[in-house]
Amino acid sequence: MTEEKDYQKILASVQKPVEGEAGKTGSWSTIKPKINLDKCIVAKMEKNVCHFCWLYCPEPIITRTIPPRILYDYCKGCGICVEVCPHKAIEMVEESEL
Numbered sequence: 001m002t003e004e005k006d007y008q009k010i011l012a013s014v015q016k017p018v019e020g021e022a023g024k025t026g027s028w029s030t031i032k033p034k035i036n037l038d039k040c041i042v043a044k045m046e047k048n049v050c051h052f053c054w055l056y057c058p059e060p061i062i063t064r065t066i067p068p069r070i071l072y073d074y075c076k077g078c079g080i081c082v083e084v085c086p087h088k089a090i091e092m093v094e095e096s097e098l
């Protein structure tokens with residue numbers, strides 16, 4: 001099995017977003033991550049070449065799509081997506097800026 005197939009297998013095993021016992025957690029934080037599509041490599045290349053934000057979000061509420069999208073109803077504002085983005089394409093902003 002190639003490294004690429006191993007990688008795809010790992011990605012496929014990651015759980016999909018579901019509503020947990022805490023319900024919608026989007027109100028837990030007033031700052032939220034915002035993806036700058038001019039910097040996001042997936043959006044720029046229109047290919048599934050990164051998606052670290054999707055992989056590491058603990059909820060998980062970032063879609064593995066082109067471009068990636070954040071489902072704010074469940075975002076706790078932890079900022080992990082900001083830290084793992086290799087292209088510095090995500091920043092935390094006030095909700096009013098979304």
Ligand code: SF4
Pocket residue numbers: 032033056057058059061062070074075076077078079080081082
């Ligand atoms: S701030 Fe945390 S919960 Fe919200 S999208 Fe980023 S990693 Fe996920």
Ligand code: SF4
Pocket residue numbers: 035039040041042043050051052053054068084085086087088089090
């Ligand atoms: S980690 Fe950053 S560059 Fe990679 S898909 Fe997410 S926003 Fe785009």
